[in-house]
Amino acid sequence: MRRPSALRRLSLHRVMTHADYVSTHVVGRSLLVSIAAIAVIHAFGIVTMGVSSTSALASMLLAAGMLYAILAGLAVASMGDDLGQGYASLYLAHPLSRAEYFAAWMTAGPLVVLVAYLLSVAAPLIALNPSSMLDASVYLPVLCIAGQISFHTSVAVFSSILFKDKSKAILALLTVIIIAPTLVVFVGGLLASAIHTVDIMSLVAKIVGVFHPAVFYMPFTPRGGSASLSLAYGFGASLILYYLGYRFFKYRTDI
Amino acid sequence: MSIVFDNVVKIYGSVEALRGVSFRVGEGSMTGLLGPNGAGKTTTLKITVGLVRPTRGRVLVAGMDPLLEEHGVKSILGYLPERPVYPGFVSVRTLLRYLAKLRGLSSRYAERVARLAGLSKYMDSKINALSRGYLQRLGLAQALLGEPEILLLDEPTANLDPAARVEILGLIARLKEDLGATVVISSHILPELQQVVDHVILISKGRVVDYGPLEELARRYGVTVVFRVDTPAPRSLARRLIDLDSVKGVLIHDGWLEVHVEALASGELGGILEDLRGSGMVRGFKVKTGYLGELYEKAISSA
Ligand SMILES: Nc1ncnc2c1ncn2[C@@H]1O[C@H](COP(=O)(O)OP(=O)(O)OP(=O)(O)O)[C@@H](O)[C@H]1O
Numbered sequence: 001m002r003r004p005s006a007l008r009r010l011s012l013h014r015v016m017t018h019a020d021y022v023s024t025h026v027v028g029r030s031l032l033v034s035i036a037a038i039a040v041i042h043a044f045g046i047v048t049m050g051v052s053s054t055s056a057l058a059s060m061l062l063a064a065g066m067l068y069a070i071l072a073g074l075a076v077a078s079m080g081d082d083l084g085q086g087y088a089s090l091y092l093a094h095p096l097s098r099a100e101y102f103a104a105w106m107t108a109g110p111l112v113v114l115v116a117y118l119l120s121v122a123a124p125l126i127a128l129n130p131s132s133m134l135d136a137s138v139y140l141p142v143l144c145i146a147g148q149i150s151f152h153t154s155v156a157v158f159s160s161i162l163f164k165d166k167s168k169a170i171l172a173l174l175t176v177i178i179i180a181p182t183l184v185v186f187v188g189g190l191l192a193s194a195i196h197t198v199d200i201m202s203l204v205a206k207i208v209g210v211f212h213p214a215v216f217y218m219p220f221t222p223r224g225g226s227a228s229l230s231l232a233y234g235f236g237a238s239l240i241l242y243y244l245g246y247r248f249f250k251y252r253t254d255i
Numbered sequence: 256m257s258i259v260f261d262n263v264v265k266i267y268g269s270v271e272a273l274r275g276v277s278f279r280v281g282e283g284s285m286t287g288l289l290g291p292n293g294a295g296k297t298t299t300l301k302i303t304v305g306l307v308r309p310t311r312g313r314v315l316v317a318g319m320d321p322l323l324e325e326h327g328v329k330s331i332l333g334y335l336p337e338r339p340v341y342p343g344f345v346s347v348r349t350l351l352r353y354l355a356k357l358r359g360l361s362s363r364y365a366e367r368v369a370r371l372a373g374l375s376k377y378m379d380s381k382i383n384a385l386s387r388g389y390l391q392r393l394g395l396a397q398a399l400l401g402e403p404e405i406l407l408l409d410e411p412t413a414n415l416d417p418a419a420r421v422e423i424l425g426l427i428a429r430l431k432e433d434l435g436a437t438v439v440i441s442s443h444i445l446p447e448l449q450q451v452v453d454h455v456i457l458i459s460k461g462r463v464v465d466y467g468p469l470e471e472l473a474r475r476y477g478v479t480v481v482f483r484v485d486t487p488a489p490r491s492l493a494r495r496l497i498d499l500d501s502v503k504g505v506l507i508h509d510g511w512l513e514v515h516v517e518a519l520a521s522g523e524l525g526g527i528l529e530d531l532r533g534s535g536m537v538r539g540f541k542v543k544t545g546y547l548g549e550l551y552e553k554a555i556s557s558a
Pocket residue numbers: 254267268270271272290291292293294295296297298299337
């Protein structure tokens with residue numbers, strides 16, 4: 001007899017019940033309100049800047065994307081404490097499967113943030129100039145940043161599950177978003193001033209891209225980056241991290 | 256069978272918590288899971304719920320594998336964890352309503368289990384404001400949601416004062432009557448458990464030493480029960496009782512008797528004493544010392 005896959009047995013009702021509980025009581029409304037606030041400011045920023053100056057727009061998209069990623073990361077990092085403090089085992093002793101628990105967190109964190117992000121870009125663009133949505137110089141950066149947000153939240157998800165500890169998950173997230181790229185740029189700068197034979201800074205940009213996949217495409221690579229690399233890496237790495245996190249959680253021996 | 260463990264091994268890193276545990280828990284029974292600290296009681300219960308994955312072996316709960324049929328098992332199961340792992344940041348009402356919703360129940364059921372567990376007054380309290388006793392009641396309340404067929408209670412009376420202990424045990428016994436559930440209680444406080452269980456699983460160092468109906472084990476290990484019988488005529492009553500095969504000895508006191516009887520025959524003796532109460536020979540009687548402790552000692556030391 002073939003068992004239906006875990007995914008097909010997910011109950012939307014239970015996923016939403018838990019996602020609602022998590023976002024209201026565990027993550028906290030304040031974080032969700034911040035995400036909504038950023039979405040609104042972001043949308044206004046796009047309206048005021050217009051879509052004409054694409055490089056200024058790109059910088060703003062990138063900055064906002066970073067904020068989104070940090071907020072989404074903070075939201076899912078709470079999962080670390082949920083697992084570490086044993087609350088998860090209380091919920092999971094009721095008819096909530098491990099897969100549903102995971103899906104609920106994905107809904108309350110990454111999904112909400114990605115939707116907020118995309119809406120905050122799409123809404124003003126549609127209002128201002130719908131045809132700009134079809135312009136690759138507009139939608140490619142947006143998608144690359146979406147990939148980056150997804151990548152950063154997947155780091156928070158994976159490290160929450162791995163460490164079962166919110167602070168450690170946040171530290172891992174900040175390492176990827178801020179600490180590691182800053183170090184790379186700093187060391188790169190030192191090297192660049194000492195060695196002139198190789199183009200250190202373009203190497204630095206590539207390494208920073210490992211932490212911020214959107215950088216593979218924009219805007220620090222004036223010679224034109226690769227959107228496909230940025231998208232493939234951003235979404236690909238996040239899918240892998242989400243998947244590994246899920247497998248690790250599902251087959252972990254002790255919740 | 257409600258719960259079947261078949262040669263279950265659980266290794267945590269280098270600790271062998273369960274070393275091939277096998278037992279069966281029959282439907283509708285009230286089973287005591289007894290053993291010293293670190294014996295593997297909590298691990299056994301967590302495996303039953305599906306919170307812990309066994310290293311080897313097979314577990315069936317109402318015919319289902321807890322890890323493969325998570326919903327099936329969890330929807331007929333209520334679990335009181337050993338450590339009070341309740342999120343302190345929500346109110347009792349919020350938590351119970353949310354858990355009820357997971358079970359597809361309306362919030363009415365949250366109020367109901369709170370009432371059953373004596374928690375109604377604290378519905379709007381934040382959980383971290385509850386005392387230990389009330390946390391335990393919250394644990395019971397959440398375990399009772401959806402009137403589970405199987406209740407797993409991990410040391411339900413730990414950390415409670417004597418009055419609360421008696422009350423919680425009484426509550427469990429009443430609930431069992433009302434719901435007709437299969438109940439497994441882990442504990443190492445034996446005298447109080449004896450009042451409620453009819454089956455036992457004796458576990459020590461990750462191995463099941465013995466399991467089965469309490470009376471059968473009591474007979475196998477030759478343990479005795481001591482009754483205190485209040486009577487206006489100690490001597491003549493003593494003469495009548497000593498004639499019974501199952502009575503091992505009678506001590507005569509002023510106005511009462513201490514009767515030692517084979518554990519297995521304790522029910523029968525109870526019936527006889529009840530009859531004698533009708534004729535005035537007996538004013539009252541009660542079990543003075545339980546045999547569970549003796550059984551436990553004998554079984555664990557013979558292992
Ligand atoms: N998560 C864990 N990681 C490592 N070892 C564990 C873990 N959980 C339990 N153990 C070990 O497994 C053994 C059995 O523990 P368990 O909690 O099942 O015993 P218990 O019978 O419930 O004890 P107690 O009466 O103290 O509650 C112990 O040696 C314990 O230290």
